Amino acid sequence: MLGVTDSGKMVGVPHNDLKASMVTIKRMAQANKAEVSMEKEWEGPGGHGAKVLVQTLPDANPWRDVRVAFIGDAQSGKSSLASVLSCMELDDGRGRARLELFRHGHEIRSGRTSSIGSATLHFSESGEFIPPKESRQQFNAKYKCGPARVITLFDLAGDPKYYKTALTGLMGRELDVVVLIVSAVTGVGVVAQELLGVTSALGIPIVAAITKIDLCSEEILQRTIGQVTEVAQQVGFDEIDLVTSMPEIRRLVEDFHHSRQLPLFCTSSVNGADIPLLRSALTSIATAVVDEVDSSGCLKPLYLQVLEVFSVADAGPIIGGVVRQGSPKIDQTFSIGPFEDGRFEKVVVKSTRRDGVPCYDVRQGQSVTLEIAGATVSDLRQGMVLVEPGYESACTNFVATVRLVPPAKDILPVHALQVVVVIGAMKQAAILRTESPITEQGDSTAYFTLESRPEHIRVEDKVVFKIKRGCTGFGQVLRA
């Protein structure tokens, strides 16, 4: 309590003294890895007083997060499966389970994902699964610095109308695994094929799951397995590897990164068939890819691309993203941008959270939210970056090597194509110029001009561009 006498009288002190005391408390807290928040401010005969909460913050735990995305055609069962895997409750076949993942009213009304939904699976340091229904309070008390391992399942849209949003979901999240979801009844459509082509071009490991097997005969299931085999071959797999029992998972995980076979599960979100098997496989794959954070990466200058921006009462803007490099700490100053005119603004980190739990610092590879001061929520947007001062850059023109991803076919050379370009979480219209045909082989050079505003683009950034329906290209930045 500030402004209270030794005998407990709430007298208050002049406003400037209160401010100076707060500065001292913050400095002491910072030196002791603690967070300070003003709980209550009041006025007394002698001026102002305050109740201040000082909390010790846990160190960031050393594990990096694992991120898995679900791709597939519209209504193939992605949201339902992501929900059933994380919430442990089965679907009713009429869209009950997916409600857990929807973020907008119109998604609930239409039953279609239009944004990027997410669900999380939590594990303790020893790999123990933490039940989803445990209350936040019990959870925080038990696991003081939050769960040690977090697997986030991103549920992407399958409707062609939201294809570009699905692309940003694939691009901006440093994914460890992508799961191709196929409805046993309707098989593989164009969106699934295109997103699979992009995933493969991005070099992200792939797993496939046929779902809704409760709705089809053995004959139809075999036909769908045949279709999955064909599209798997289109992106370079030799064949599929049907996984049907727990002992097979160990072998699957050992071979995962070198295997030329696409692991395939046959599941149902309604009768629960092979749901524990798929959950176990994702957990085992995740545990295998979850290394300790590379500490040399934490020492590098901060690079975080903003995936979401929001505000909460009595706090500055909150930005969410994956720490690509570095380790932001409370009270450090960084630059955020670019704004419409290419400018960056200096901002100060006020608090750092990982999976909603406050931490003293957060590290490379972790999904985080940061409260910042020095910018307004309405000026911030997805695709901006938070970087160390001195590393600000913005451009509207860049050069990249480009190729088409399957199932698109070679296209003729054209002088100027209107495309939508996606780099990480940034997405905007651009003009693409090329002198030679864009093919699947990937040796064309393309010159991109962004149409709306400058962006922070780095050499070697991966680029995905949509040319028209059924035709998507992939590239890598050569010059920016």
Ligand SMILES: Nc1nc2c(ncn2[C@@H]2O[C@H](COP(=O)(O)OP(=O)(O)OP(=O)(O)O)[C@@H](O)[C@H]2O)c(=O)[nH]1
């Ligand atoms: N019978 C049965 N129905 C299922 C199963 N999985 C999902 N469904 C139903 O299929 C419908 C579509 O499921 P969603 O999970 O919304 O499909 P989606 O792939 O997320 O669709 P988009 O968001 O449009 O891409 C819903 O009515 C679900 O209840 C399943 O395994 N069996």
Ligand SMILES: [Mg+2]
């Ligand atoms: Mg959905």
